[in-house]
Amino acid sequence: MTTISKLSVAALMVSGVALGTPVFAADHIKTGSLECTAGESVGLVVESTQQLKCDYVPLGGGSVERYSGKLETVGLDIGEMKKEKMVWAVFAPAEHTAGALQGDYIGADADAGLGLGGGAKVLVGGSLKSISLQPVSVDAQKGIDLVAGISNLQLTLDK
Numbered sequence: 001m002t003t004i005s006k007l008s009v010a011a012l013m014v015s016g017v018a019l020g021t022p023v024f025a026a027d028h029i030k031t032g033s034l035e036c037t038a039g040e041s042v043g044l045v046v047e048s049t050q051q052l053k054c055d056y057v058p059l060g061g062g063s064v065e066r067y068s069g070k071l072e073t074v075g076l077d078i079g080e081m082k083k084e085k086m087v088w089a090v091f092a093p094a095e096h097t098a099g100a101l102q103g104d105y106i107g108a109d110a111d112a113g114l115g116l117g118g119g120a121k122v123l124v125g126g127s128l129k130s131i132s133l134q135p136v137s138v139d140a141q142k143g144i145d146l147v148a149g150i151s152n153l154q155l156t157l158d159k
Helices: 003-017
Strands: 029-038 045-058 065-081 084-092 103-121 123-125 131-137 141-157
Touching (some): 029 065
Antiparallel strands (some): 029 045, 029 084, 103 141, 123 131
């Protein structure tokens, strides 16, 4: 995909952020939370990539699942951020099965940060594209950053 195509798609996706958080299907239940830590990053205007270490924490106890991830943003990403932590509520059509979060997720991204900043990344994907990740905790980030685009999260279950 060309840079112009990526920016066009990003602009359309980001305009959807202004319409509000997606409504989750009535048959989706909250199964737990996904807590990810990202290292420092420098935005490259059109694209950025962050490596993540994530823990899926099931509701009501149970074994924590560890995932490695890569968060890529296509669109406007200008700035430099220190380490950040992201927490999402995990919604699925049924009870969680081991490894179900593994896969690709996509969603619109809108962040603004000066000093301590915050943002939202609502993502859909995973097992059969049926998992929804809804932001619970805004990004705990330090630095200067402006992001508007499409985010793609790739999660791989650690063995």
